[in-house]
Amino acid sequence: TKPLTSEGIFIFDGTTPAVDVNEGDLVQVIGDVTEFNGLTELTNVTVSIVRSNNPLPTATDVNFPVTAVSDLESYEGMLW
Numbered sequence: 001t002k003p004l005t006s007e008g009i010f011i012f013d014g015t016t017p018a019v020d021v022n023e024g025d026l027v028q029v030i031g032d033v034t035e036f037n038g039l040t041e042l043t044n045v046t047v048s049i050v051r052s053n054n055p056l057p058t059a060t061d062v063n064f065p066v067t068a069v070s071d072l073e074s075y076e077g078m079l080w
Contacts, residue, residue, distance in 0.1 A: 008078035011042045019047040026051040039076060 011029055013019070021027055031045035062075060
């Protein structure tokens with residue numbers, strides 16, 4: 001991991017996703033990287049479930065106020 005980059009990404013698989021992904025699923029995602037409304041996302045994706053029922057990662061505390069909005073970049077796309 002890199003402290004200045006996010007470990008999460010928004011993945012758009014259409015309004016009717018091809019794969020029913022659930023919380024705790026480990027997935028493999030292949031797609032095109034784009035920016036949408038200022039956020040990094042993947043489009044034209046292929047999603048496959050590798051393993052289900054995995055424990056969720058530990059939450060990270062974010063302290064406010066931040067010095068600059070860019071300080072939140074490392075949390076972009078992550079669960080909050």
